[in-house]
Amino acid sequence: MSVAFSLPLSIRLPSFLQIFACLPDAQEPRSNSDNIRESPTESASSQETWPTAAAMMAKKMENDKADNDCPEQFIIRRVSGVDKISLRDIAGEQVDIISEKMLCLPDDFLDELKNGLRVMLEGSGGSQHREEFLILQKLVNTRPDLTEKTLIRAHRVQLEILVAINTGIQAFLHPSISLSQTSLIEVFVFKRCRNIACQNQLPADDCTCEICASKSGFCNLCMCVICNKFDFEVNTCRWVGCDLCSHWTHTDCAIRDGQICMGPSAKSGAGPTEMLFRCRACNRTSELLGWVKDVFQHCAPAWEREALMRELDFVSRIFRGSEDPRGRKLFWKCEELIEKMKGGLEESTACRVILMFFQGMY
Ligand SMILES: [Zn+2]
Ligand SMILES: [Zn+2]
Ligand SMILES: [Zn+2]
Ligand SMILES: [Zn+2]
Structure with a gap:
């Protein structure tokens, strides 16, 4: 006998990811094999907050003051070709050789290296950048020598670059993000969540499920069990x-993977069918109607126009394949409201209508 009904699905609430919003973009690697953009909101969390030129200067001056093993760097600003290193060198060459070279390179050269990678990760440079990044990632991924032991000897900037290449997340290059050397190494070897706002030890909560056990770097506290990505969206039907x-x-x-489909109502077992969500991690099903209702009742009054339309679209797509009368009605209601809103219907009215509709369903 399933107990799914008595345990409704969770809403992703702000308390859960409170600090996420104030951090710079920690988007997922663009090198992931699936390029499917699920919805236009996918890029909504890309809120890069790179420092202003003034902040950069301040940092540089601070760095310039710092003691260094190679005092000549203050005189020789131009790095000779012999000592120069490239991102490819960092990705491909032995840790201590690069680390030693880096010690003798001026900070602005190292900053430029980081900046080059950051631009590459931003993806604005077209396919050439993308290809170069994939080459770097392949170099890093195929090296057996990048272990906890060897990375201890890495230069700080070298480590930041290696982690950024490995994860595809440019936030690791951000001047204001200062993870400890140990944390960076743990992220690199998948012992710590790569989401800078989460950073939990992996497997999170010592979970022993197949997904946590088999997906390198997967964190069940913040990532999607299907695509392994994370974002900072809360108060939404976007996350189940x-x-x-x-x-x-x-x-x-879940929709794309067929994890949302008709099934026997958990309430009555073999009775009528309804739209269910099947969790990939535990393979159990839960009903969706009550969850959608919960999300709307908790969050809809605070949604702005665009958010409301987006959420109605989520519900419409969840219940599109519904074959039971309640699910069908909800689908049509959402479609109707989206159309009306496109025609100018006030969001407050639309919100009231959908909340009344949910109330009438139970
Ligand atoms: Zn798990
Ligand atoms: Zn996490
Ligand atoms: Zn996903
Ligand atoms: Zn589950």
């Missing part, structure tokens, strides 16, 4: 949280 195992799934990923 399984209350049985508390792992998270993007609604879009």
Whole structure:
């Protein structure tokens, strides 16, 4: 007998990811093999907050003051070709050789290296940048020598670059993000969550499920069990949280993967069918109607126009394949409201209508 009904799905609430919003972009690697953009909001969390020129200067002056093993760097600003290193060198060459070279390179050269990678990761440079990044990532991924032991000897900047290449996350290059050397190494070897705002030890909560055990770097506290990505969206139908195992799934990923489909109502077992969510991590099902209702009742009054339309679209897509009368009605209601809003219907009215609709369903 399933107990799914008594354990409704979780809503991704702000308390869960409170600090996420104030951090710079920690988006996922663009090198992931699946390029499917689930929805236009996918890029919404890309809020890069790179420092202003003034902050950069301040940092540089600070660095310039710092003591260094190679005092001549203050005189020789131009790095000779012999000592120069490239991102490819860092990605491909032995840790201590690069580390030693880096000690003798001026800070602005190292900053430029980081900046080069950052630009590459931003993806604005077109396919050439993308290809170069994939080459770097391949170099890093195929090296057996990058271990906890060897990385201890890495130069700080070298480590930041290696982690950024490995994870595809440019936040590791950000001047204001200062993870300890140990934390960076742990992120590199997948012992710590690569989401800078999460940083939990992996496997999170010592979970022994197949997904946590088999997916390198997967964190069940912040990532989607299907696409392994994370973002900072809360108060939304975009994320479905399984209350049985508390792992998270993007609604879009679940729809695309057929994890949202008709099934026997958990309430009555073999009775009528309804739209269910099947969690990939624990393989249990939960009903969706009550969850969607919960999300709307908790969050809808605070949504702005665009958010409301987006959420109605989520619900519409969740229940599109619904075959039971309640699910069908909800689908049509959402479609109707989206159309009306496009025609100018006030969001406050639309919000009231959908909340009344949910109330009438139970
Ligand atoms: Zn797990
Ligand atoms: Zn995490
Ligand atoms: Zn996903
Ligand atoms: Zn689950």
